[in-house]
Amino acid sequence: xxxxxxxxxxxxxxxxxxxxEDIYGIRDLNFSIGKGEFVVLTGGSGCGKTIFIRLINGLxxxxxxxxxxxxxxxxGKSIRDMSIFxxxxxxxxxxxxPRSQFFNVNTTDEMAFAAENQRRDPEEIKKRIKxxxxxxxxxxxxxxxxxxxxxxxxQLVACxxxxxxSPEIIVLDEPSSNLDHHAINRLSEILSVWKSEGKTIIIAExxxxxxxxxxxxxxxxxxxxxxxxxxxxxxxxxxxxxxxKLGIRTLSLDSVSYDCKxxxxxxxxxxxxxxxxxxxxxRHSIDIPKLDVPEGCVTAIIGHNGAGKSTFARNICGLExxxxxxxxxxxxxxxxxxxxxxxxxxxxxxxxxxxxxxxxDEVMLSMTGGDMSEDDKRERVxxxxxxxxxxxxxxxxxxxxxGGQKQRVAIASGIASEKPIIVFDEPTSGLDLFHMEQVxxxxxxxxxxGKNVFVITHDYEFIxxxxxxxxHLENGRVKDSFNLDDGSIxxxxxxxxxxxxxx
Numbered sequence: 234x235x236x237x238x239x240x241x242x243x244x245x246x247x248x249x250x251x252x253x254e255d256i257y258g259i260r261d262l263n264f265s266i267g268k269g270e271f272v273v274l275t276g277g278s279g280c281g282k283t284i285f286i287r288l289i290n291g292l293x294x295x296x297x298x299x300x301x302x303x304x305x306x307x308x309g310k311s312i313r314d315m316s317i318f319x320x321x322x323x324x325x326x327x328x329x330x331p332r333s334q335f336f337n338v339n340t341t342d343e344m345a346f347a348a349e350n351q352r353r354d355p356e357e358i359k360k361r362i363k364x365x366x367x368x369x370x371x372x373x374x375x376x377x378x379x380x381x382x383x384x385x386x387x388q389l390v391a392c393x394x395x396x397x398x399s400p401e402i403i404v405l406d407e408p409s410s411n412l413d414h415h416a417i418n419r420l421s422e423i424l425s426v427w428k429s430e431g432k433t434i435i436i437a438e439x440x441x442x443x444x445x446x447x448x449x450x451x452x453x454x455x456x457x458x459x460x461x462x463x464x465x466x467x468x469x470x471x472x473x474x475x476x477x478k479l480g481i482r483t484l485s486l487d488s489v490s491y492d493c494k495x496x497x498x499x500x501x502x503x504x505x506x507x508x509x510x511x512x513x514x515x516r517h518s519i520d521i522p523k524l525d526v527p528e529g530c531v532t533a534i535i536g537h538n539g540a541g542k543s544t545f546a547r548n549i550c551g552l553e554x555x556x557x558x559x560x561x562x563x564x565x566x567x568x569x570x571x572x573x574x575x576x577x578x579x580x581x582x583x584x585x586x587x588x589x590x591x592x593x594d595e596v597m598l599s600m601t602g603g604d605m606s607e608d609d610k611r612e613r614v615x616x617x618x619x620x621x622x623x624x625x626x627x628x629x630x631x632x633x634x635x636g637g638q639k640q641r642v643a644i645a646s647g648i649a650s651e652k653p654i655i656v657f658d659e660p661t662s663g664l665d666l667f668h669m670e671q672v673x674x675x676x677x678x679x680x681x682x683g684k685n686v687f688v689i690t691h692d693y694e695f696i697x698x699x700x701x702x703x704x705h706l707e708n709g710r711v712k713d714s715f716n717l718d719d720g721s722i723x724x725x726x727x728x729x730x731x732x733x734x735x736x
Contacts, residue, residue, distance in 0.1 A: 234433055235266040235289060235402070236306045242284060242457075244299030246633040258284035258299070260457040266435065268401075271428050273444050274437040275481050276454035277665045278637030282437035283329070285454070286404045288312070289435060291320035307402070322351055325400040329407040329636050329663060330582060331391035340377045340390050347398040358397065365396035369423050381512075385412045385538030385691075389419070396423060403427060405436040407636070409443065410662040411581065413538050413691045417443050439637075439665050440692075441476075445469065445484045453479055482666050483694060491697045491722050501528050503654075503685060507558035510548050518709045519545055519556070526702060527716070528562075531676055531686045533700040535728065541709035542689045543581060546656045549687060550576040562654075577652035581659045581689075583643040587631040592623060592642050595631050599646040617645045620678075621671055636663040644672055648679060655679060656687045661695045673699035696725060 242259040259281050266272055274282045287293040294301045295317050305312045307323060325347065328334050337343040341362060348358045366372045371389050379387060388411055395403055409417050421443045427434060428447060438444060441451075451468050453461035461479060463471065471479075473488035483489055502525040511518035519541055526532055534542050548556040551572030560567040567575060577599070580586055589595045596614045605613065618624055621641045626634065631642050640663055647655050657676070661669045669692070676699050679686055690696060696703075696717075703721075705713040705728065715721055 234268040234270075234308060235435075236304070237262045237264040237288075238304045238306075239263060240288065240301070240303035240305055242288065242293060242299055242301050244297070246629060257457050259288070262303070262458065264452075264459065266433060268433055269428075269431045271424075271434045271447055271449045272436070273441065273448040273451040274435065274454060275439060275441060275451060275665075276460070277480060278641075278663065278668055279635045280454040281457040282454055283406055283635065284457070286326070286406050286435065286437050289402070289404050290324045290326045291315065291317050292326075295320075321347070321400075323400055324402045324404060325395035325398050327388075327391050327395055327403070327405040327408050329410060330584070331387040332582065334391055334394075335379055335387075338379055340379055340382070341375050343379060343390055344375075344394045344397050347394050351398065361397040361399065362393075365393050365423075368426060369393055369396065370419050383411075383538045383543065385416050388412055389416060392420060392423060396427075399430075400432075402433045402435070405434070405438075407438055407440075407663055408436070409438065409440045411538075411659055411691075413536070414693075416538050417691075421447065439482050439663070439669075441482050441484050442486050453481060477666070480665065480667055482669075486693050489694050489697055491717075501563075502526060502561075503528055504561040505558065506561065508548065508556070508560075509558055510544065510553055510556040512544075519548055520709055521545075521558075521711055524704070524711055524714060526685075526704070526714070528685055529680060529683065530702045531680060531688060531700045532702040532704060533696050533717075534687060534689045534704045534706060535691070535696075535725075536706040536712075540706045542706055543658055544709070545706060546578060546658050546687065546689055549654070549656055550578040552578070572654075575652055576654040576656060577647050577650040578656045579643045579647045579658060579660060581662065583639050584632075586643055586646070587639060590630055591628050592618065592631055592634075592645075593627045595642055596645045596649050599650040601651065614645075614649060617648050617675075620675055621645050622668060637665065637668060640664060641668060641672065644675065648675055653683070654685045654687070656689075658689045659691070660688060661690065661692045669695055670698060693725070697722070 240259055240262040243255050243257045245253050245255055274285055276282060287297060288305055291312055335343055336346050344362050345358050366375055369389060371393060374386055374390055388408055392408060408420060412420060424447055448468055449465050451463045452459055471484055473483050476483050505521050505524040508519060508521040534545060536542050547553050551569040554569050556569050587595060589598055593614055596617060597610060600610050623641055631639060644660055660672055664672060673695060676686055688700060701717050703715055703717050704711060
């Protein structure tokens with residue numbers, strides 16, 4: 234059905250000094266995918282997974298510029314000879330950032346959009362929307378304003394749009410990156426349905442545990458080439474130790490152990506008092522009368538999609554001036570204006586906070602203190618970038634990087650800031666095992682120099698790597714708050730099991 238013959242793709246990036254550089258995304262790739270096959274692509278950030286997806290759905294060469302060599306065919310017909318309209322009738326796509334594929338404000342209209350563009354019968358579209366919503370258990374997301382949804386809810390709407398279209402080939406680029414385990418379970422169920430319908434599915438992912446029993450093949454990529462390939466029966470035999478050696482995420486969450494040492498933990502606490510906020514539509518409200526969080530710790534904020542986690546984070550940072558209440562910190566009462574000067578936030582969608590012409594300048598921008606010379610600042614920036622495996626991208630424009638690389642640039646900016654409270658919203662979204670562990674180590678370094686870190690995350694592996702306190706939010710209220718140690722790991726596992734039966 235899909236054939237890659239001697240395929241190479243290279244593209245050109247402009248460095249901050251104006252020089253141009255060729256980057257190879259795919260190198261001399263020969264590969265075939267059969268009808269109805271479920272193929273998982275994984276590997277390090279920047280290994281070529283996303284480019285592989287774009288070659289199948291026609292975004293390369295029809296949208297993204299570069300030089301393409303070799304031949305790619307769908308059902309025997311060359312991608313070069315097919316229009317985007319023709320390709321889209323056969324291939325449906327779910328991108329890593331769902332916002333990049335939305336054309337409507339209303340969720341139901343968005344689910345219908347692709348099918349409408351293929352001139353499907355209106356009554357058929359209405360039925361498909363209803364059936365897909367029921368199958369994915371997202372009826373509550375119908376007829377909603379897309380801008381009011383959480384990141385995970387937006388991803389489910391994007392998947393639902395492809396479910397309504399029902400193409401014969403479906404490609405997905407890290408669809409689980411912003412989903413909680415309950416939503417991942419629903420995604421796994423819909424993937425299972427698509428597979429049972431005979432769809433050909435190609436999914437680029439770092440989080441692999443929910444795909445173990447779905448994949449017919451798993452392809453590990455490195456530097457634009459296939460480095461390892463595992464068939465279904467081989468995949469199920471891979472141990473946690475095997476995946477670590479391969480540099481990929483675990484295939485079973487049960488095999489992940491807690492290896493984080495508690496933070497320095499000062500004797501005092503950050504105390505939230507009368508923390509209340511409600512959006513005008515009364516969604517994602519926050520109501521926290523009192524909450525004590527130990528200073529000098531990495532605190533994970535967990536909860537279902539839509540539980541109010543990102544809203545809580547915005548209020549911690551003082552980004553919502555209507556937020557009532559304050560934080561007691563170092564004998565000071567921090568209202569929203571004070572929190573603006575004491576907190577730094579790395580957003581879930583990092584594209585909103587990348588502004589400069591080079592990676593180095595981007596990180597420099599966050600260093601607002603006047604105690605360091607320009608040379609000292611630059612030296613500190615390069616030290617941080619080296620730790621996050623970004624040294625070769627000093628002069629690269631941030632928007633030319635992969636999703637995972639952009640994420641690490643934003644994290645580097647947070648580390649470089651001199652703010653005492655740093656909030657990360659899904660910092661491991663789009664990160665492979667190696668870079669997830671790098672970010673975990675960088676966050677632990679922040680604790681060692683006296684920072685207070687809050688992390689919104691659905692990433693169970695990441696929690697066990699660097700977090701030592703947990704806040705469990707549901708419906709904008711604190712359901713639980715506890716220190717994380719060997720004795721309390723069961724609480725996290727119970728929460729994950731409550732949200733998902735995937736293992």
